[in-house]
Amino acid sequence: MNQRLSIDALRALLCVIDTGSMTRAAQQLNLSQSAVSWKIKRLEAQLGRTLLDRQGAALAVTADGEVLAEHGRRILSAHDRALAHFAPSALQGAVRLGATEQTPLPPLAALLAAFSDRHPQVDVQLVIGQSQSLRRGLAQGELDLILYQRFDGPHDEAETLLGRERLHWCSSPGWHYRQGESIKLVSYGPDCFYRSLAERLLSTAGIGCKITLECPSITGMLTAIAAGMGVGVLNQRCLDRRVRIDRTLERLLPLPTVVNALRIGEGPRRSLAQTLGSEIAAALQTDTAS
Numbered sequence: 001m002n003q004r005l006s007i008d009a010l011r012a013l014l015c016v017i018d019t020g021s022m023t024r025a026a027q028q029l030n031l032s033q034s035a036v037s038w039k040i041k042r043l044e045a046q047l048g049r050t051l052l053d054r055q056g057a058a059l060a061v062t063a064d065g066e067v068l069a070e071h072g073r074r075i076l077s078a079h080d081r082a083l084a085h086f087a088p089s090a091l092q093g094a095v096r097l098g099a100t101e102q103t104p105l106p107p108l109a110a111l112l113a114a115f116s117d118r119h120p121q122v123d124v125q126l127v128i129g130q131s132q133s134l135r136r137g138l139a140q141g142e143l144d145l146i147l148y149q150r151f152d153g154p155h156d157e158a159e160t161l162l163g164r165e166r167l168h169w170c171s172s173p174g175w176h177y178r179q180g181e182s183i184k185l186v187s188y189g190p191d192c193f194y195r196s197l198a199e200r201l202l203s204t205a206g207i208g209c210k211i212t213l214e215c216p217s218i219t220g221m222l223t224a225i226a227a228g229m230g231v232g233v234l235n236q237r238c239l240d241r242r243v244r245i246d247r248t249l250e251r252l253l254p255l256p257t258v259v260n261a262l263r264i265g266e267g268p269r270r271s272l273a274q275t276l277g278s279e280i281a282a283a284l285q286t287d288t289a290s
Contacts, residue, residue: 080117092121098146169249182208184230
């Protein structure tokens with residue numbers, strides 16, 4: 001067996017794992033999709049192991065793929081730090097990035113780790129929050145750039161659109177809405193604009209509601225909905241098998257599309273934020289609206 005692992009092939013594998021898509025990985029690496037696929041197939045042939053389980057359009061990482069990914073991250077980190085040592089980056093300073101939990105965090109975290117390896121004099125801090133609080137933080141200079149959501153509609157030149165997503169009413173598999181009953185609602189908290197939307201739609205339809213959970217965590221929301229604590233509004237990316245899309249509420253109370261966007265502040269670290277922002281946009285830009 002050839003004992004040398006290709007750095008480029010490892011990078012391709014990790015990019016596919018982090019983005020969950022051959023297409024998005026190809027875009028991020030500035031390669032064709034066939035080139036990314038070929039690199040991974042060569043790794044599989046070299047190791048004699050299946051690294052990715054291809055089931056139609058879906059990709060799942062095998063146990064061998066997870067082991068190689070764990071080693072690969074350490075190899076690439078050391079590789080990039082060595083290059084940075086002999087070709088040091090001129091960038092320095094601190095930058096604070098705000099993101100919602102609805103942001104695809106695995107590819108974002110991988111990107112930030114790689115950015116820090118290439119620019120060791122840059123201190124990157126990631127803050128997770130809700131869209132409205134992130135926008136306030138940007139306006140007040142507490143954050144330098146943010147990844148946030150808003151309802152679809154006209155946009156200004158200060159933001160970069162990353163994609164669109166559907167919103168859905170979600171409930172536990174055994175729950176069904178009965179006309180005239182009050183609805184229990186779970187939400188991400190008082191600053192959650194999904195909650196404001198849900199309350200407004202329910203009120204307009206003459207349906208009473210009460211909040212049974214305020215939780216800033218997607219995991220907490222999914223757990224509460226699955227357990228029957230109430231219904232909630234979730235974006236397409238956050239759905240999993242524990243909950244179901246409630247078609248009755250979808251018909252009664254149609255939900256709008258949301259936009260995922262990037263915005264950079266006007267503070268003294270704007271130039272550094274723009275450098276990081278351009279890499280984030282290249283990695284995360286997609287359109288998931290149906």
